[in-house]
Structure formats: structure tokens, C-alpha cells
Amino acid sequence: MGVIIRPVGEVTGEVEAPPSKSYTHRAYFLALLAEGRSKVKRPLVSDDTLATLNAIRAFGASVEGESIIPPEWPKGAFIDAHESGTTARIALAVASIGGGESTVNGGRRLRERPFGELVRALRKAGAEIEGERLPLRVIGRNLRRRDVEVDASTSSQFATALLIIGAKVGMEVLIKRSVSRPYIEVTARTLKAFGADFRREGFDFYIEPGITGTSFTVPGDYSSASFFLAAGALYGRVKIRNLDPKDVQADRAIIDALREFGAEVRVGRNYVEAEKGELRGVEMDCSDFPDLFPVLAVVASYAEGRSVLRARQLRFKESDRVRAMAVNLSRMGIRVRELPDGLEIEGGRPKGGQFETFNDHRIAMAMVVAALGARGESVIPETGSVSKSYPGFFNDLRRLVG
Template structure:
């Protein structure tokens, strides 16, 4: 178990972001279902990626990893029955996406995960939808949490589900795309995290599928047996951009973030609009794919509905501590069911740093007050760990963020990358 030690820094230079986890995971799934050999360049090296690779291999894909690329020999849509339980590790995407793909083969598929997956990730809406589509899907311990089992093949063409979490919707759309000549209809209540559904739809459309959707409540997609293999280069992770972006703002630094494709449908690019509403001074060059921060001494609090960019809750709660006036984060209920209960986790850890922070039903209220260095806990959550580390970069005394191995989930070499932009940070 490694800890991060951070204290006041003045950042400068250019930071290159890691590859997108969301794109890496979808590329692996579609390559597994494709006919022929696909090549995925610049995949994110992550425990989640490794869990997805192993799951796809258990379903019949042949995958090799060398020279910063994944070579995937697909199954031509003929998934095989896994010979053992699939372990999703700490990945909600592996859990939910693979559960949906299980319906494309007739055997039983069991899926488990780590403590967080099996205790913090409810699966009732997903299992209900899979059962409506003709499968026998259940929580093995009858507690609406993993481990889960899925047996049988899709026989029905309509399901209704709660869409507060986008991953079941994305997983069902991806599975429906490979039901040969069958049109599947989904009816979704409480649609949330919709940019991530749009990311899935963008993938499907680029692969030749037609997806009809009405206000994120109704979907229809007609499937094919398989798709041709493809070559794909994974873009930078815009979700990871939030951490150096806010670090630069709260340390009054000039910093350039590179290789940011603002045409990419990743939802967390909304943070650029949010911080500018709070008074951040940015230079955004879409042609050069760069974002440059400038000293912004007049940051002010606002009300932010973050349902469309839910993963920004930890880092925006940090930014709120350095803004004048009250910052209120709303629309974040689903953040209670991520790698940790992120609402409670940020309340707990920022309170240790002296924050005036209050929990609400769907978010947080942050009022300005000087923060102080502290020893804080990651809650085994990569975004909590990175957000707390960023807060420490603006404080004179040393802060310690404990148990930060989890950062590798989305931002490998986080400490090294920040050192390269002159952060006072060490990993021990």
C-alpha cells in the first residue's frame, strides 16, 4: 500500500493525459465481437483494462498486448461459455457490460468482483432488464448485489429499466447490437449520466449500426451477427483532465494540458464550462487540442448539476473550497454507488482539512473557509485519492493521502506526471 505526500506547489509546463478508460473498454468489447483481427493502439494500462481483457478472453477472444497496442482476434459474434467465474475486479463496466453480453451465448455465466463491487454496486435494475429479455439473471446471494449469474439466451425484444446509472443502458445497447436481425427496444426511466450513453451510441454508429433514441427514454436498435475488425487509437481521457486542471486553478498556475479532443463525446469535458462559469481563465485551442490555465484569483461558487458529468464530484468539491461564496453540487445521487460513496467520502476527507461542507440528499454544499493540511484516506477510490491530492497542492504544510494504489485504475503514473509539471508530490 502506497501513500501520496503533497504540499504547496506552483505548477508549470505541459501535461499529457492518459488514455481513455471508457474508450479502451468499449474497443475491447467490440473487437471481441468482431470478425477478424482488430488492433487497439494506445490502450489505457489499468487494472480495469486487465479485468476486461481476461473477461473477453474467457468469452473466446484471443488477445495479445505488446508495443502499446492490443491485438484482438474476435469471435465473429460467436461467444463461448466461460469455463470459470469472470472476475470484474473493481470495474463496474466489466460487471455490467459482460453481464449483458452473456445473453449472446447460451451457457451460464457467473460474474463476481472485489469487495467494492460486491457491496457497493447494486444490480437490481440490470438483472430485471435481462430477465425481461428472456434470460435467467440473479444475484447469487439474493441481495441485489454481485456475484451474479446469467443463464440462457435473449428471447424477448423489449425491456424497461431505471437509467440512473448509464452502464446498464450502454451494456444492453451493445448486446442488442449483436442480436442478428432482431430489433430490441429499451424503455428507460430516470435517465442519468447521458453523455456516457451517447459515447456508446457514437461507437455503435461508427461501427455501422443505426440507433434510434427519444430523449434518452426510448431506444431501438437492430442487430447484426458480427462486424468487421477495425484499427482504433484510444484518445486521451477527458475525465483525467479535471485533476491537473483544478490543481492549476487553485495554485494560480499557468499549465497546458495537451491532446484534448473536444469533439470526443466524453461527458466530463463539461468541466471546462463549469470552471469558466466559476471564473476560471482558460485558453482553449480546439485545433491544437490544448487547454491552458491562467491565474484566476476571482473564482466564485455556483450551483452545479453534475448528473451529466458525475465523476467530477470529488474534484469539483475541492474547487468549491477555494471559491468565494457558496458552491452547491446537485444531481449526484448515483455518486453514492461508485467505487465508494463519493458524497460521504468527500465530506469526510475535506472536513479533515477544515472544509465547511454539508451533505444533501443529492450532493454537497461547500462554503469558503481556509483549508489545512491533513492525513486523509482514499476510500480505495481513484477519484477520491486524486481529488484529495490536488487539494493538498494548495496547502503550505504536507498532506498525506493514504492507500493510493487505486489511482492506477484511471491515471497510471499520476505522481510522476504531476512531478513533471513541478508538483511537490511523492509516492512512498
């Protein structure tokens, strides 16, 4: 599916944030490992979360609507994570404690993404895993060691995977050099909701075995909301409902990031509203919220002056997001310099053109937002990837621009 976008005068209105993808993944896997039935209420339904739902079914869970009935113990399974890194990494950890042989595989890009540090941590705990990239063959067994150290400098998902199985079998998880640390806080909050008993010292977790089935309502997603909040900051005023201002989601950072650029941002009890302001260039480290990088690069392309955006893990996402945004912003006539870990962007007046999504949902949505204010028509040939995280993106866009 492709789209043609013509510039709009302004973007105004309000929409409801979809449910959080991060919380949905974690709740599904914890429901798989819990003692007793769980209900995951208002989950996100997207390509990635469906991959996780299919994974927990393969491990032996019964799913009846929002209710999940876990098996006595996860069984061996074939897991196709498609392009979901969260699904694959947590499933790999679950397979390591499972009751048989499992294979974890995924789509082309996911097979290129790193798994090595997680594999090595699981092996040190006693897991039997062949290979360090997908597909990975796992022989489930009781882990011999209950203390494990993981280098999470490439992905915080390595830490999340260990924390989740740690809550099933009991484990000390020592997390080193983590990027995207707020995602670990999302994991910790979800563990608490499922009755996990743990103490922590910074990012060292000491977890007792035992997860209790529960009813868990998935909160709204700051990651998805960020695209339309950025549109409000660039072109008008947009209010996003169903956002908890006290949530620990990484991409809640969109509030402070847009304010730093110069936008007006208001936060209410259950909403965030962004309004156009006099935007200026900024220097920002996005390492704790790398999913915001593409849309913040768009904001920088409209801001006056120079911006520098960095996040060292960006080249290992669904695409090389540094390269992807450099290519697209250059096609918009924006002066951009690619750095090893980010971009230097000289703001201006972007022009329309034909852009590439690199089969990356966040690149696709960011370039749609960029095109709304560009000079002239824009063509984005392939936007089907948005269903990975935000299937309702274009419906919500129409509510704001007509």
C-alpha cells in the first residue's frame, strides 16, 4: 500500500492513543508463565503483538478472547516472530526453560538483527542454544545457574527477556550498559502487576520465582502518539487522549523533547496536547528513547538552525534508522550529515518528493508527518509496515487532516 500526500494548511483535532505495544508483549508472556488464568484487557492488535500471541499459543497457552489460560509449563515450540524483535527475544528465553526442543525464527530483517549477548547470557545460565542469530535451535532445560549477567548495550530487550523468565524460575539478573533503560522500567512495572516478587539495586534485579494470573489493562502508547503530537507541534494543535502522564514508557520523552524544540505542550490527567511554536534546533541524546528518533528528525528538519540527534543503537532496528532518515531528509532538500550514531540536521523548508520506508513502520509514519507540511506533493510507495505497531494510523490521520 502506498500513499500520495499533499501539503495541508494545519493539523488540528484529537484522537485516542492506541494501546501500548510494549506493555502488550510483556503482559502476554507473563500470562503464559503465570499460575492461573489472566485477562489482558484492551491489548494492541498489530502484526508484532499477533506474533507474540501466536508464540504463547505455540508454547501451550489457551487464548479465549482476552483471557489466557497458561500451560503447567511451556512446551517446546516453533516460533515465527516475523519482524518482532521483542517477540523473538523473549520467546528465546522462554524456550530456554521450556519442556522440549524449540526453534525461534523470524523475517529477513530480524534474522540480521543481533541476539548474541542474550544467547551468551542464557548459555552461561545453562541453556543449550545453537547459533547466535536467527534461526536459533533451543533445547529446553532447567537452568543450572540462577545468577546471570547480560550486556544490554545493543538492546534492552535482552534484559527484559531474562527478567520475565526470572520471575518464573527465580533469578539474579545483573544488567550492564543498558540502552533504552525506560523499557526495563516498563518490564518492572508489568512484573509487579503480575505479582512478581523482586528487589533491585539500580539495574541489578533479584527475583523470587512465582507469577500470579491477573487482570491487566494495557495503557495507551506514547510511541504511537508521538507522530501526531509532532504533527501538532509542526502544523497546528493536536490532543491525544488515553495517555497516563505518570507512565514510565520511554517515549513519554516526546513531551520534553517537543518542549525543547520550542513547541507548546500541555499535559492533563489523561491526555497530552501539542501546539505549534517557534521551533529551534537542539542537541539531544535519544539513546533511552530511540523509537522517537525518526519523528524527532522530522521536527528538526522544520526547526530553525542546527540539530544533532544521537542514539547508538539506531542501526540495529527494523532498518538502519540513521541511514534511512538521512536518505529521506536529503530528498526533501534538507542539509543532513550522517554521524556514526545519529544525524546532524540543518533545518529549513522541506520539499515533497518520493521517499522510502525501508519496510520500517516508524520511518513510514515519520515521513508521512514530514510530508504534511512539505512544499509540493509527496509519494511514499510502501506504507503497509505501519500495521506492525499502529494499524489505525491512517484512519486517525484522516480525523486530523480530513
